[in-house]
């Protein structure tokens with residue numbers, strides 16, 4: 001079901017409900033529903049990394065890339081993961097920054113936070129904390145973070161400008177953003193259907209309906225104050241991928257819309273510096 005595009009509260013409620021259900025299904029049967037499936041985690045993170053993690057942590061993953069490969073974390077860094085879900089990237093980051101570093105995960109969905117905290121306990125991770133909150137209003141002080149990571153989340157926020165502005169606020173000078181996200185490659189005005197028609201045909205929670213274009217992402221990062229902005233396509237979604245995601249997210253993609261979108265929806269590695 002699509003959500004009204006102009007109602008941020010309804011969008012967030014639908015996203016929360018979708019991911020609350022998704023994490024329960026994933027921890028129950030090992031499936032995942034957003035932008036990847038659990039079988040893709042080995043390809044994304046590498047076999048050694050994934051086999052060293054408990055199975056529950058891996059199946060509780062819903063990303064569309066590997067933000068740690070983008071971030072290149074260093075020991076001692078303070079990291080914030082926007083939309084940390086079941087905690088996989090927080091727990092991997094915690095190992096990379098070590099005992100002198102610290103990793104915060106931020107998520108608004110209770111079932112995700114419960115899973116992430118349980119996973120942290122299972123691994124005995126002492127340098128992590130999972131915070132409940134909205135990525136549009138990050139519950140951390142100004143200039144308190146070295147690196148912001150995020151995997152397949154910013155597209156879900158109704159107000160991306162607010163997310164990127166608040167990310168800029170909490171980063172220290174010289175701090176960096178390293179994000180994997182769904183991004184539209186091209187201009188929506190070039191499509192044979194209207195933007196509203198397109199976005200309402202897709203479930204917001206499925207990660208495609210809320211995606212910015214590459215141009216919009218650059219503009220919004222620059223408006224937030226970021227420099228050294230980079231966007232690199234890491235994956236292009238073909239019709240079959242889109243159909244699978246639409247089904248998983250209970251979206252409603254007609255064949256006409258699928259053909260319009262073929263290859264234009266991408267996962268991108270997004271980098272920027274404060």
Ligand SMILES: C[S@@+](CC[C@H](N)C(=O)[O-])C[C@H]1O[C@@H](n2cnc3c(N)ncnc32)[C@H](O)[C@@H]1O
Nearest residue numbers: 034061062063083084085107108109134135151
């Ligand atoms: C596609 S999942 C990705 C989870 C995780 N990053 C991963 O790679 O597995 C999206 C996550 O973002 C969270 N989320 C979406 N919008 C949010 C918002 N406005 N504030 C906080 N969390 C949000 C959802 O609750 C969900 O856990």
